[in-house]
Amino acid sequence: MAELEGNKQTHPSSPPLPTGHSRLEESPTSLKELGTIVHAVLTILQEVFPAVKAAEMAVKFKPLWWEGWRTLGRAQLNLGEVDLAVKSFQIAIHLCPSERSLWQEDLNWALTLQKQQLATKEKIRQEEETKKQILNAPELEQDYDFESDEVLAACVAVAERQSLYEELRRTTVIIDAEGNVRNVVSGEEGSQDTDTPAKEQFVKARGL
Structure with missing residues (x-):
């Protein structure tokens, strides 16, 4: 124990280990890739509900990421939650109105299903x-x-x-x-x- 205390004293300038949340905030690209990859894998495996949860996690940490909202909307469609998917696509369009595929493909299809x-x-x-x-x-x-x-x-x-x-x-x-x-x-x-x-x-x- 004394040896451990001595080691602490010999490295007074060592920075504290970052928390999981701060690591996510510092690596937005990694988070995007992780959310997209996890969702894609779960969808391929027909694990629809976990795919929705993975997409929800992505937009929770990056609420201004429009691609994350589109991914969430598509996952919700696979789950049969059409009304929720419409809302997710509308948020994505609000964040990136210039992305025409959101209007012409995702939202239009969700409204038709509705x-x-x-x-x-x-x-x-x-x-x-x-x-x-x-x-x-x-x-x-x-x-x-x-x-x-x-x-x-x-x-x-x-x-x-x-x-x-x-x-x-x-x-x-x-x-x-x-x-x-x-x-x-x-x-x-x-x-x-x-x-x-x-x-x-x-x-x-x-x-x-």
């Missing part, structure tokens, strides 16, 4: 609402005179609702080659054979 998510949620809402109306059809809760036109109208309404529900179940929200969000119904060409039964068919059935 529209797709909203359209998908709306489709699911309509599907669930239509299913409820089928299971609890108001037309089936009334008493009808089976010789009246009200029975025919009720049958048509229920059939139309059932047809709409089946169509919604076959509908997928996609992004086409032009970047437009649209609904596509699977088996759309053959759907004519499964359309809502026409009013004439019900009339014919009543006459049997």
Whole structure:
């Protein structure tokens, strides 16, 4: 112990060892390279969540590094966090508005995915609402005179609702080659054979 104390006294001018944080602050290039490399490796390995954390660490230490925010946005897209990715790309654009790829590629794609998510949620809402109306059809809760036109109208309404529900179940929200969000119904060409039964068919059935 005395020997250690003696060694300390023989090097009075030795500078203190730098902390980890100060080393990061002194080496911004190394930090950028580290954050980019770590994110790339984790993405290749399909470790999406750690890739997001690595990108978050990079922008935490260098909040004015626009490339770090773009990297974070892309990692968030891979995780499915579209809203967060939009914010990250917007920050990157604010820091470097002259980088056109941020506008034309990253943010534009994220906004398109955001529209797709909203359209998908709306489709699911309509599907669930239509299913409820089928299971609890108001037309089936009334008493009808089976010789009246009200029975025919009720049958048509229920059939139309059932047809709409089946169509919604076959509908997928996609992004086409032009970047437009649209609904596509699977088996759309053959759907004519499964359309809502026409009013004439019900009339014919009543006459049997």
